[in-house]
């Protein structure tokens with residue numbers, strides 16, 4: 001049930017007349033319809049299949065999956081397709097020898113997850129909630145709960161038995177998934193990859209950036225678009241003084257009120273060292289600007 005007050009019929013009719021008179025669509029027409037469920041499956045950026053949710057369910061039977069949802073921080077139940085079996089059906093078993101699954105989400109979030117994780121642990125492509133009518137979750141953001149629509153698909157992991165996955169929180173749980181691209185990370189995102197002979201701290205920082213930052217941020221145009229580009233045309237290391245950059249990454253809310261960027265889930269005790277590595281990576285990329 002919607003919490004919005006219901007406009008009276010008379011008000012609706014008057015608004016419709018006014019809209020017609022003004023030559024635009026009647027009220028309600030501007031409400032975007034729920035996006036049709038369709039997923040694009042790609043290999044190195046080239047689409048190999050485009051499947052509706054019905055097509056997907058015809059390939060692999062949905063299962064009821066109970067997980068500890070890392071955003072809501074409680075158990076939720078979904079109907080989902082075992083992802084490894086689904087990828088077998090779409091790509092054939094060759095996908096298992098690839099490097100990464102690169103996800104694209106409707107909100108321009110772009111996480112990459114190593115193929116090995118899908119072989120060693122159990123992931124599902126959830127298509128609906130089994131315990132609620134709406135396919136959404138209530139996600140805590142800046143101290144408040146925001147209802148987040150998950151359509152068309154949400155990647156969830158068995159983490160009630162699997163303590164390793166449980167300990168990694170929301171890493172690898174993209175929602176609003178519209179495309180899955182199979183391929184090697186540096187081939188898919190060449191402009192954010194440092195040179196092979198970069199210093200050790202730069203390479204460590206790159207690995208941490210891929211996990212914790214790249215889903216939302218691009219470097220030279222490669223990566224997520226949910227947050228700002230961090231390298232081109234001006235690197236964030238050029239306009240943020242180093243101590244403030246470090247402090248922002250550690251805890252954005254200590255710098256700006258109600259930031260949209262969450263406090264990164266870095267292991268406590270290693271936070272400062274990992275942030276130093278990430279800033280070393282960002283400084284190295286500032287010397288390797290490439291137009292997106």
Ligand code: HEC
Pocket residue numbers: 209212213214215216217226227228230236245248249252259260261262264278
């Ligand atoms: C869930 C998405 C998300 C993740 C993950 C994320 N950020 Fe952000 N980041 C944002 C958004 C959105 C902004 C824009 C400012 C705001 O509203 O918070 C931002 C802003 C920034 C800024 C300031 C840029 C500017 O010009 O003001 C820096 C620097 C930054 N992020 C670095 C990082 C680093 C480094 C990581 C990884 C440790 C990271 N972010 C992870 C979403 C994210």
